[in-house]
Amino acid sequence: MTVRIAVLDDYQGVALRHGRWADLPGDTEVTPLREHVPDPGRLVELLRGHQVVVAMRERTPLPRAVLEQLPELRLLVTTGMQNASIDMAAAAGLGITVCGTQSDSSGPAELTWGLVLALARHVVPEDAATRAGRWQQTVGTGLRGRTLGLVGLGRIGGLVGQVGVAFGMRVLAWSQNLTPERAAEVGAEAVSKERLLAESDVVSLHLRLSDRSRGIVGAAELAAMKPTAVLVNTSRGPLVDEAALVRALHDGTIAGAGLDVYDDEPVRPGAAILSAPNTVLTPHLGYVTDSTYDVFYGQAVEDVAGFLTGAPVRVLAAPERPR
Incomplete structure (x- = not known):
């Protein structure tokens, strides 16, 4: 047979x-x-x-x-x-x-940093400008001395945190069960979610999707971030209230977002996130x-x-x- x-x-x-x-x-x-x-x-x-x-x-x-x-x-x-x-x-x-x-775990961690660097150094608009004959249109943001906030510090979050330390960043971390000892293993400081959001220049999500984590970043969390900060999500789309994120990007509540995951995948043509400003979007490539x-x-x-x-x-x- x-x-x-x-x-x-x-x-x-x-x-x-x-x-x-x-x-x-x-x-x-x-x-x-x-x-x-x-x-x-x-x-x-x-x-x-x-x-x-x-x-x-x-x-x-x-x-x-x-x-x-x-x-x-x-x-x-x-x-x-x-x-x-x-x-x-x-x-x-x-x-x-x-x-x-x-x-x-290395693939998603590597892509996380690809998105962070693309946002910090305006890689996408500068690429488009260079092809159109325009030279040096923006001023990038250096990462040394900035603060990386990790929401979740499992295998992938830990790898991302180690790279942040290597870049000379201050690394904060939060999850509901995070211990100071685990944070210290990767050179991070365990803090409250409120403090992480308020102090981080880059907020990166590394949680499993569950009833407890769904929508863990919504309008209130986005409003608590610095207006100069960026959000990166390579974990699962529904960790973030996508509609609230789109509004925050249009309103300038945060400076930008790097996304590899979405509420609906593949993303449908015309989805609001596709026209949101200051974004770098990839099609769930973290593990690819x-x-x-x-x-x-x-x-x-x-x-x-x-x-x-x-x-x-x-x-x-x-x-x-x-x-």
């Missing part, structure tokens, strides 16, 4: 290159889907008849209503070890095994590096191979009665 494998959201068309799919045991057929499929009905049509689905991060939601309509699905693989877009309980209840992969994709797709193949041989690995949801 041929095992049919669908790979979702292969935007760049690289899934087959980054994974050794030919090494899978038995007869397998791998079909990468390059286009994002937001319509659940269309998604079900495309996935019917597949025994395995590989999901790239949280690009495509897989709720119970979708999974119930895929009776042949036996294995669901997500890149990363967490995926809020997959109904894990529903998958297990329907007899579907869910496995994950490891990930690399060759080394990360080697891990994601390489371990996705390992997950499939383990499942097919009866020894699944990196299991996130194990059904009592597999299909």
Whole structure:
């Protein structure tokens, strides 16, 4: 029997290159889907008849209503070890095994600094000006001696903080469970959220999205920031009230924003954030590096191979009665 494998959201068309799919045991057929499929009905049509689905991060939601309509699905693989877009309980209840992969924290941390530097040195407008024949239109902001505020100090936030220290910045950090000892590990000072917002020149978000963290930066938090400060978000879009952010940018409440994540992804044409001033916007590229994709797709193949041989690995949801 041929095992049919669908790979979702292969935007760049690289899934087959980054994974050794030919090494899978038995007869397998791998079909990468390059286009994002937001319509659940269309998604079900495309996935019917597949025994395995590989999901790239949280690009495509897989709720119970979708999974119930895929009776042949036996294995669901997500890149990363967490995926809020997959109904894990529903998958297990329907007899579907869910496995994950490891990930690399360096990519999002590096992109965070790409956004910070682009904002501080006006890279985007200066690039456009240079191409148009205009020379040195703005005055940039140096980072040495400035204050970096980290909302969240996990793996990625810690890497960002270490670079801030290397740049000669003062680093403040806050999260609901942050200890002074953890902050000291990366050269940061643990402070209240209010103090972080009031004193930081760069506020960078590094939290997981949950009911507790959703909207953690809203109109009040933006108003508490310096008018010369910038906000950077490479974590999850809904951490920020996007409508409030757009208003703050138009009103000059803050000086700018660097965003890699949004309320709706892909961002729809005409979305208000696209016309907000003083922004650097990237399409959720934080984890999109060759080394990360080697891990994601390489371990996705390992997950499939383990499942097919009866020894699944990196299991996130194990059904009592597999299909």
